[in-house]
Amino acid sequence: METLVLKATQLDQAADFLKKGELVAFPTETVYGLGADATNEAAVKKVYAAKGRPSDNPLIVTVSSVSMVEKFVQPLSDEARHLIQQFWPGSLTMIFKLKPNALSKTVTGGLDTAAFRFPNNQTTLDLISKAGVPIVGPSANTSGKPSPTTAKHVYHDLNGKIAAIVDGGPTTVGVESTILDMSVDTPSILRPGAVTKEDIESVIHRPVIDELHHVGAKQTPKAPGMKYKHYAPAAQVYIVDPDDDWHDVVDWIKSHPQPVGVMAFDHVIKTINWPDNADVISLGSDAKSAAHDLFAELRDFDNHPEYKIIFTQGIDPEGIGEAYMNRLNKSAGQMHFKQL
Template sequence: MNHEQLLSLPPDVAGLEKAAAILQRGGLVSFPTETVYGLGADARNNAAVAGIYEAKGRPSFNPLIVHVPDVSAAESYCVFNAAAQHLAQGFWPGALTLVLPLRADAGISKLVTAGLDTLAVRVPDHPVAAGLLRAFGGPVAAPSANPSGRVSPTAAAHVVAGLGGRIDAVVDGGDCAVGVESTIVSCIGEPALLRAGGIPVEALEACLGAPLKTLHDPSTPIAPGQLASHYAPQGKVRLNASGAGKGEVLLGFGPVEADLNLSVAGDLTEAAARLFACLHELDAMGAEQIAVSPIPDHGLGRAINDRLKRAAAPR
């Protein structure tokens, strides 16, 4: 497969039907969600799911998120407890992934779950993603559409640059609005935060009326996005910088002089939407040393800091 063979499909009915047909025959299709672009395959097809791992160079012990069109579809694959039902009612469709017990008759490839008896599932809040899921009529496994460990894509051009010679098609639905991946909550027993993301933890805790536990072991991930080194640009990243040192490019936040700025106004929503696009731009600039301004660690700031800490981790 080469760049010329990568289909760029429009986000209309005809384009989504072509994308669904590719999925049905075991191909790989990138599509936009409200968070980032996903790399989709039929979650029931072992060979197709193996293609995701091969295209991304992703470790096979790192589980995948399955995307479905609605709550009833999710319930056909997973067992919901009261907390899961409450969260799904409050935040689906949206940037929330729930990790739930997998039904014995779900038919989901073991490559999706990395052999676990749980499934990470979500209902995306994006018209193109929703249209593709309806056209396909089945569960779509879809991690972010980037080489493993690299910066996640928030535009079709990012997908083409990273995976253009390795996948079949990309549905070009414009830029992603949220810009960071979904928040992941385990509902195996007491609800626990597995990954900060597009839904602030404070909103989830308000919905549940109780604080979330935090579970994390990067050596044995039970959900996507838990590896210690992830979302990394080419250059070395230094966090909580008051300014750029010698040879550094500054990725700013707030009213600071910077080469690039996530949000001059200090708006966390804008910063989250711009984060991965700015990291891609730093790569395009050839930045070898990157300093990043401090980001407030609340609301979407927690998700931004999570991604930046992984980008700065030793590789």
């Protein structure tokens, strides 16, 4: 089938697809999500098939109201309600304990918890309201590839595999939401994003754990992105750490006969005399622009298979820089320039 690309004015058609158990990609402020009726197990299974996603990788449930969350979860704590008031709609996903048998284990990865997100995108909130059900919302890409930040990215990966894409234009944040586990005694960040540890602590007035971004091979992750390789283009990405000398990178590129991709900040780009076989792309001027551009630029290199290596600038993991480095490390498979 040919995947339809719908405008924001065609939400009735998109909602009808969801009601019929079909898959619809949707925009958020972070990345595009792949939607299916979260209460329809057969529809949810189609998400795993379309993405090629491992079945023990749980799905985020995307909602358009707090009352929609309350239908499925155990009573929300005061802390959770304070966080909801501060950050929803927005780029914070929270994991809650579920009521017994509230959602299929196909959604939860077999766990008794689920992650819920209330995105800051009116088009998608209207879509969910029209569908009348929460929708699962993993990134709308082939599993393991860089997440999509435009409808074009979704179409590239999933054309013919899903019913429709709602085109809401480019996303504004560019990396997925922060995932905060509220089902444990001490709230824990399982995936960093635009909402930072400091942001969360300023609301709940106690420390949160920020060291649980990975699980072992035999463990079931409580959130996406904790176990499997993610965000990787066809080329091998190498991280150029803050203490690396870019002139050493240039010397390596000069000695390499094939074209090489480079992603760096403007201040680096301007100070280097780049060799002809270097294709240099700007990440802007700061961590915010780098996070916004990372996935789109990695995807752009995928359109040019002659590039087998991409050197990408690493930064200090502070603020949204933590989210950027989390995604970059997964894209690179933890590979750094100094390892060459």
